[in-house]
Amino acid sequence: MIQTILRKIFGSRNDRLLRQFSRQMRAVNAFEPQMEKLTDAQLRAKTDEFRARIRDRLAQIPEGGDGNAGHVQRLADARRDVLEELLPEAFAVVREASRRTLKMRHFDVQLLGGVALHNGKIAEMRTGEGKTLVATLPAYLNSLAGQGVHIVTVNDYLASRDADWMGKIYGFQSASRLAR
Numbered sequence: 001m002i003q004t005i006l007r008k009i010f011g012s013r014n015d016r017l018l019r020q021f022s023r024q025m026r027a028v029n030a031f032e033p034q035m036e037k038l039t040d041a042q043l044r045a046k047t048d049e050f051r052a053r054i055r056d057r058l059a060q061i062p063e064g065g066d067g068n069a070g071h072v073q074r075l076a077d078a079r080r081d082v083l084e085e086l087l088p089e090a091f092a093v094v095r096e097a098s099r100r101t102l103k104m105r106h107f108d109v110q111l112l113g114g115v116a117l118h119n120g121k122i123a124e125m126r127t128g129e130g131k132t133l134v135a136t137l138p139a140y141l142n143s144l145a146g147q148g149v150h151i152v153t154v155n156d157y158l159a160s161r162d163a164d165w166m167g168k169i170y171g172f173q174s175a176s177r178l179a180r
Contacts (some may be wrong), residue, residue, distance in 0.1 A: 021115040024087055028111050031092035040100065040172075046093045047173050050086055050144045057082045079145050087118065090141045094169060098136065101168040110134045118142065132162045136169050 061074045091114060095106045110130050113123035114137030125131045135151050143149045153159045
C-alpha cells in the first residue's frame with residue numbers, strides 16, 4: 001500500500017524517466033529553428049564542430065597519479081558528460097538531416113526513444129512507429145566520440161534495407177569529410 005501511495009505521488013520509475021527525457025526532447029525542439037536556417041554545408045560542418053568540442057574536452061583531462069585505470073575512467077566520464085551536453089544539438093542536426101534527405105522528421109516520441117537508447121534503456125515501440133529512424137539519433141551522437149557504434153537486427157532483409165535507407169542520413173553528415 002505504501003508503494004502505491006508513493007507511486008501516485010512521485011510516479012513510477014518509467015514516469016520519472018520520461019519526465020527527465022522530456023526535458024532533453026524540449027531542448028532538441030528548441031534547436032530546430034536554428035538548424036532549419038543552416039545551409040547543407042553548415043549543417044554538415046556541425047559534425048566536425050561536435051568532434052572538436054569532444055576532442056577539446058578530452059584533452060583537458062589530466063593523466064594524474066592514480067595510474068592508467070584512473071585516467072581511463074576520467075576520460076570515460078568526460079566523454080559521457082560532453083555527449084550529454086551535445087545531445088540536444090546533435091539530435092537536432094540528425095532530425096534536420098533526416099528531413100532534408102528522407103523527407104522524414106523525427107516526432108517527439110521518436111526523440112524520447114533516442115534519448116532512452118542513448119541512456120542504455122530499452123525503448124519499446126510497435127511496428128511502424130519508427131524504430132529505424134529512432135536509432136539514427138543515438139548512433140550519430142555516440143559516433144562523434146570515435147568509439148564506433150553498432151546497430152543490430154536479427155532480420156537480414158531489414159538490416160540491409162535499413163542500412164541503405166538510413167545510410168542517407170549518415171552519408172549526409174559525412175559528405176563534408178568525403179569532399180576534402
